[in-house]
Amino acid sequence: MEGKNKGHIHPISQMITEINRIFSEMGFEVANGPELETEFYNFDALNVPADHPARDMWDTFWVKPKSAGKLMRTHTSPVQVRYMEKHTPPFAIISPGKVFRYEATDATHEAQFYHVEGLMVGKDITLANLKWVLAEFFEKFFGKKIGIRFRPSFFPFVEPGVEIDMSCFKCAGVGCNICKQTGWIEIMGAGMVHPKVLESAGINSQEFSGFAFGAGIDRLAMLKYGVDDVRLFYSGDLRLVNQF
Amino acid sequence: MKISHNWLQTYFEKPLPSAEKLAELITFHAFEVEGIERVGDDSVIDISILPNRAHDCLSHEGIAREIGVLTGLEVRPRELKDIPENETRALEISVEDSKLCPRYMGRVVEGVKIGPSPEWLKTRLASIGQRSINSVVDIMNFVMFETGQPLHAFDADKLAGAEEAVNIIVRKARVGEKIATLDGKDIALDEEVLVIADEVEPLAIAGIKGGKKAEVTNGTKNIVIESANFAPGNIRKTSRKIGIRTDASARYENELTPTKTEEAMRYVVSLLSDHAAGANFKAGKTQDAYPEPRQSFTVSVSAQETNALLGTSFSEKDIEEILKKLRFNFVMNENHFTVTAPAERLDLRIKEDLIEEIGRVYGYEKIAPVKPTIRDFKPIVNKTAYYADMVRRILTENGFSEVSTYAFTDAGDIEMENPIASDKKYLRRDLAGNMTKALDLNSKNAPLLGLETVKLFEIGKVFGKDREYLSLCIGATIPANMKKKDEMIKTILSETAQKLAEKFEVSLEEKVNGAVLTIDFDSLLQKLPEPTQYEFHTNEGRDKKYKKISPYPFVLRDIAVFVPEGVKETEVIDIVIPESGELLIQATLFDVFQKTIEDGTKKISYAFRLVFQSQEKTLSDEEVNEIMNKVTAELNAHEGWQVR
Numbered sequence: 076m077e078g079k080n081k082g083h084i085h086p087i088s089q090m091i092t093e094i095n096r097i098f099s100e101m102g103f104e105v106a107n108g109p110e111l112e113t114e115f116y117n118f119d120a121l122n123v124p125a126d127h128p129a130r131d132m133w134d135t136f137w138v139k140p141k142s143a144g145k146l147m148r149t150h151t152s153p154v155q156v157r158y159m160e161k162h163t164p165p166f167a168i169i170s171p172g173k174v175f176r177y178e179a180t181d182a183t184h185e186a187q188f189y190h191v192e193g194l195m196v197g198k199d200i201t202l203a204n205l206k207w208v209l210a211e212f213f214e215k216f217f218g219k220k221i222g223i224r225f226r227p228s229f230f231p232f233v234e235p236g237v238e239i240d241m242s243c244f245k246c247a248g249v250g251c252n253i254c255k256q257t258g259w260i261e262i263m264g265a266g267m268v269h270p271k272v273l274e275s276a277g278i279n280s281q282e283f284s285g286f287a288f289g290a291g292i293d294r295l296a297m298l299k300y301g302v303d304d305v306r307l308f309y310s311g312d313l314r315l316v317n318q319f
Numbered sequence: 320m321k322i323s324h325n326w327l328q329t330y331f332e333k334p335l336p337s338a339e340k341l342a343e344l345i346t347f348h349a350f351e352v353e354g355i356e357r358v359g360d361d362s363v364i365d366i367s368i369l370p371n372r373a374h375d376c377l378s379h380e381g382i383a384r385e386i387g388v389l390t391g392l393e394v395r396p397r398e399l400k401d402i403p404e405n406e407t408r409a410l411e412i413s414v415e416d417s418k419l420c421p422r423y424m425g426r427v428v429e430g431v432k433i434g435p436s437p438e439w440l441k442t443r444l445a446s447i448g449q450r451s452i453n454s455v456v457d458i459m460n461f462v463m464f465e466t467g468q469p470l471h472a473f474d475a476d477k478l479a480g481a482e483e484a485v486n487i488i489v490r491k492a493r494v495g496e497k498i499a500t501l502d503g504k505d506i507a508l509d510e511e512v513l514v515i516a517d518e519v520e521p522l523a524i525a526g527i528k529g530g531k532k533a534e535v536t537n538g539t540k541n542i543v544i545e546s547a548n549f550a551p552g553n554i555r556k557t558s559r560k561i562g563i564r565t566d567a568s569a570r571y572e573n574e575l576t577p578t579k580t581e582e583a584m585r586y587v588v589s590l591l592s593d594h595a596a597g598a599n600f601k602a603g604k605t606q607d608a609y610p611e612p613r614q615s616f617t618v619s620v621s622a623q624e625t626n627a628l629l630g631t632s633f634s635e636k637d638i639e640e641i642l643k644k645l646r647f648n649f650v651m652n653e654n655h656f657t658v659t660a661p662a663e664r665l666d667l668r669i670k671e672d673l674i675e676e677i678g679r680v681y682g683y684e685k686i687a688p689v690k691p692t693i694r695d696f697k698p699i700v701n702k703t704a705y706y707a708d709m710v711r712r713i714l715t716e717n718g719f720s721e722v723s724t725y726a727f728t729d730a731g732d733i734e735m736e737n738p739i740a741s742d743k744k745y746l747r748r749d750l751a752g753n754m755t756k757a758l759d760l761n762s763k764n765a766p767l768l769g770l771e772t773v774k775l776f777e778i779g780k781v782f783g784k785d786r787e788y789l790s791l792c793i794g795a796t797i798p799a800n801m802k803k804k805d806e807m808i809k810t811i812l813s814e815t816a817q818k819l820a821e822k823f824e825v826s827l828e829e830k831v832n833g834a835v836l837t838i839d840f841d842s843l844l845q846k847l848p849e850p851t852q853y854e855f856h857t858n859e860g861r862d863k864k865y866k867k868i869s870p871y872p873f874v875l876r877d878i879a880v881f882v883p884e885g886v887k888e889t890e891v892i893d894i895v896i897p898e899s900g901e902l903l904i905q906a907t908l909f910d911v912f913q914k915t916i917e918d919g920t921k922k923i924s925y926a927f928r929l930v931f932q933s934q935e936k937t938l939s940d941e942e943v944n945e946i947m948n949k950v951t952a953e954l955n956a957h958e959g960w961q962v963r
Contacts, residue, residue: 082720082776083715088721092704096853099855103698106701110726111746126552127552127555128551128555128573138733177739186727195693200691201626201629202628203630206686207688207691224683226346226347227349227683228369229370229371234672235628235675235679237683270669270671301864303865307868308723311753311756313720313761315865316721317720318865
């Protein structure tokens with residue numbers, strides 16, 4: 076088959092394969108899990124109890140009947156919990172996959188999209204390690220050195236919790252339309268795994284510590300490729316796919 | 320929460336840094352700042368307070384404390400007058416369940432004079448987008464935005480048994496009870512809803528909304544003030560159930576410390592005496608139903624534990640200094656610091672919470688990256704990713720392109736409780752439905768895409784009644800009308816399946832339905848050997864830049880030209896493309912034939928399908944004709960070339 080008539084791999088698949096490659100080379104394992112999850116793995120095991128305001132941080136699709144506690148996963152953290160239950164540290168995994176949020180769709184919001192989350196647990200894993208791993212990832216992903224900075228934030232499953240900005244890959248911090256003139260792009264949430272989450276998965280939090288991070292792949296793709304509407308990724312439209 | 324810079328300044332003797340400077344400090348050491356707005360001569364900072372700090376920072380007082388810590392500036396103690404207890408009608412409080420209402424403080428205040436609020440108060444409220452109602456209601460709201468403690472006032476004369484003594488009962492509502500709220504809603508109550516009631520009926524939905532019955536209006540002379548604490552879970556549940564969310568309920572559902580009620584009560588009565596006092600202003604005895612006073616919490620951490628989590632190298636002295644900067648009360652035992660968590664800091668309970676305090680105030684930017692060492696971990700190759708990537712390579716090499724479609728659809732075995740749209744109620748049980756739609760869509764755009772055959776595939780999860788599994792679906796269609804179309808499609812599919820079966824050396828057990836073929840990929844994976852190494856191929860599309868898809872229709876034109884033998888197709892296209900200009904987005908050769916004319920010379924005919932489209936508008940026939948005329952003229956200008 077000539078190259079001219081070759082088909083095209085979906086840009087999101089291409090990005091996931093690239094992310095898998097970079098992290099595999101760093102010694103991470105790639106893990107998968109179900110998209111139709113239980114409330115336990117999606118929330119309770121992650122220190123997000125029912126009737127708690129933290130639940131409002133994720134708009135959830137529930138499966139009928141609601142009493143059965145089944146939902147479409149809102150992040151791929153449940154994959155990490157399942158992995159922790161079956162393995163003893165040390166380990167390092169990423170869990171790329173489709174996630175679902177109950178949101179009105181528009182150019183930057185979709186009800187289904189892709190997440191990639193990472194987890195590293197060991198005897199002396201620190202926040203400084205998280206910084207190193209992420210800087211390394213961004214450099215390999217964008218093909219140049221990218222600055223990162225942490226800002227205090229909150230997620231129930233990490234403590235400390237941080238939001239992570241990366242320096243704009245397009246203007247290197249000078250300011251452009253991609254980074255809205257600020258020179259920085261908000262790209263990830265992360266933190267040190269909450270001891271309750273470790274214990275709930277059967278890991279001794281006195282002996283082990285870990286970091287976790289999560290990012291939206293669609294957003295990364297829109298930033299990197301310049302795609303202007305997230306819905307294009309799921310419309311089955313080759314006018315998008317064949318550009319890649 | 321909206322925080323006014325001028326309002327914050329009232330907490331400090333020394334001048335505060337500008338709103339922009341404060342926003343920067345807050346962003347890197349405390350919270351996310353959504354934006355800064357100028358409101359008159361004030362700057363209002365919109366701060367995103369997340370659930371872990373909603374206990375203490377949904378107030379100017381809380382933010383002022385944070386600013387004090389981050390700038391080192393002293394926070395002024397609050398100025399208020401303690402109004403002595405006087406003879407008023409008696410107030411009795413009974414709380415049915417102290418788990419739902421850990422603390423209820425009530426105080427009768429007689430002789431209030433309702434009027435417009437003083438200008439400074441109106442300005443304060445307006446700066447954060449709050450309406451001024453009357454002096455009493457405004458003061459209640461002001462105290463809430465100052466201290467974080469919601470307050471409520473009842474018109475004492477409208478309560479049952481008003482003259483001599485009033486009874487406030489905090490209880491669960493009974494089935495059949497209802498309440499008309501202050502803003503005119505009629506809410507049906509049930510035994511899960513906590514209400515504030517008199518002997519006759521509910522007066523307010525506890526912590527959420529007051530009722531019309533005991534509303535404070537312009538004629539109100541005597542009030543009962545409520546400064547209380549409610550269990551967060553119940554408030555949140557009720558708020559969601561009745562669909563009412565207020566500034567008060569937002570604070571309660573994030574949980575507040577019951578110790579907050581005291582100062583708020585003293586403060587509000589002080590303000591009432593200053594701004595809403597009539598001739599016979601009297602404040603009665605403060606009744607306090609607080610059966611289980613909260614104990615203080617201590618949390619311990621060491622420098623070693625802090626360094627082990629953050630990756631820093633603090634000494635004991637360093638930690639001591641940071642804790643002092645945080646203005647925590649602490650003692651040091653051996654190498655452990657034991658901090659008494661301030662009452663309102665419900666988020667400080669384990670050592671990791673303290674480590675976060677230390678880290679954020681120290682500054683995360685100061686923590687240098689350190690490469691982790693993970694020994695004794697052998698990552699295994701992800702079988703699904705490995706084989707899915709292999710399938711992608713094989714299929715794209717055979718001209719198939721990958722699509723990704725919606726999991727939610729109009730038919731399936733699993734139904735959503737809260738679907739996003741009426742035609743997306745179910746989880747897809749197979750990929751065929753979406754594939755058929757995608758084949759259709761791309762068929763219409765085939766000329767634009769330069770495709771004679773549309774060949775697609777999808778790898779995605781599908782949901783049966785008892786099983787979620789990965790499915791591989793391939794589909795093909797031929798846009799043009801031709802005989803034996805269906806046969807050709809069948810052949811494409813079966814040949815492709817054959818190629819996959821040969822590569823994997825197993826039976827695929829594929830299902831074919833017209834133009835669509837599906838394979839249970841998870842089942843297939845089980846038959847394949849475990850991979851030992853990834854085969855990552857470099858991506859050619861790595862640095863591709865997306866070009867916006869035009870929403871305007873495309874226009875098709877064909878052009879065919881006779882050229883002398885020996886002239887290559889590329890020579891023709893090299894003229895057609897530049898002459899056509901930037902509105903040409905696709906040019907495909909669709910026919911070639913040779914012809915021998917009477918005098919024996921040979922000619923070749925090349926026929927191209929041209930696709931025109933604009934990013935700005937729908938192209939008219941005239942516009943396209945003009946381009947075609949140009950192209951024709953240029954082609955004809957060549958010796959021996961003739962456009963047909």
